[in-house]
Amino acid sequence: MSEDARDPVTMAAARLESAVEKLVAALSRPRPPAEEGDMVPRAEVAAMAERLDATIARLRLALAEEMRTGEREGE
Structure with a gap:
């Protein structure tokens, strides 16, 4: 296994990228019109977006620290 494959930051970035690709694929599939009861409440979508934003922020901080x-x- 290569050094990059064992690096936790690299692994986290790869998992996040994979998750985003899965979301894009899921959203790209045609769906039948949703009935009123089938809709996801906006509050749940907003909460999911906040968690994703927080995860991305933590990953950016970890990547910045790793680069520093x-x-x-290297000095």
Whole structure:
């Protein structure tokens, strides 16, 4: 296994990218018109979006810290 494959930040980025690809694929599929009871409440969608934004923010911070650490090690 390569060094990158074991790096937790690289693995987290790959999982996030995979999840986004799955969401895009799911949203791209044609769906029959939803009945009123089949709709996802806006509050649930907003909560999911907030969790995704928080996850992306944590990943960005981790990546930035990893890059700073790598730069310091390279000096």
